Amino acid sequence: QVQLVESGGGVVQPGRSLRLSCAASGFTFSTSGMHWVRQAPGKGLEWVAVMFYDGTYKYYADSVKGRFTISRDISKNTLYLQMDSLRAEDTAVYYCARDGYCTNTTCYFFAYWGQGALVTVSS
């Protein structure tokens, strides 16, 4: 069965960096699109970033563009989110999610979710 397990969350000071990891299993990671979605405490969901199924394209929400980088290591079946220049408003639970049920394309919906990793940006 599909499993997504995030790690790397914690407390970090404003302006510093943090890298989240998402270990994937139960599906073919190398041909699956992957997303990061976040949820600030008591707030709604916000899409953060996507890496296309073949790794060729990456897109970001305007709120994180230029500061966050999505990447993957196929040999480790792991998705990453490098977060630089962190701000208080980046405080949230970060979920990794597998893109739809498509093969060799991007479906733009989130079929499977991890349990989330909490990132708190505070001095």
Add this chain to the structure above:
Amino acid sequence: QSALTQPASVSGSPGQSITISCTGTSSNIGSYKLVSWYQQHPGKAPKLMIYDVSKRPSGVSNRFSGSKSDNTASLTISGLQAEDEANYYCCSYAGSGTSLFGGGTKLTVL
């Protein structure tokens, strides 16, 4: 882009039907058949309920249905049950590889 617009809350009695609306623009909902809906219970990860406007994933009850007209998508839950009480979020493809969520709707089963 601004979030898609959903009502903050809706309510219904067991056995009734409710509809949650999700209003966007011609740049997102109005241009693509890529609307999805998610159910989230407190403290849990979201769960996919509807994708591609009206398709249900395997295992999701047929009490859940989705539709779209122009710039507005809708989620209908029929035969309300206590376990349906949760937060519901719509999401649409918004072009240029990006996705956009609604603000969320809290469903209360009376």
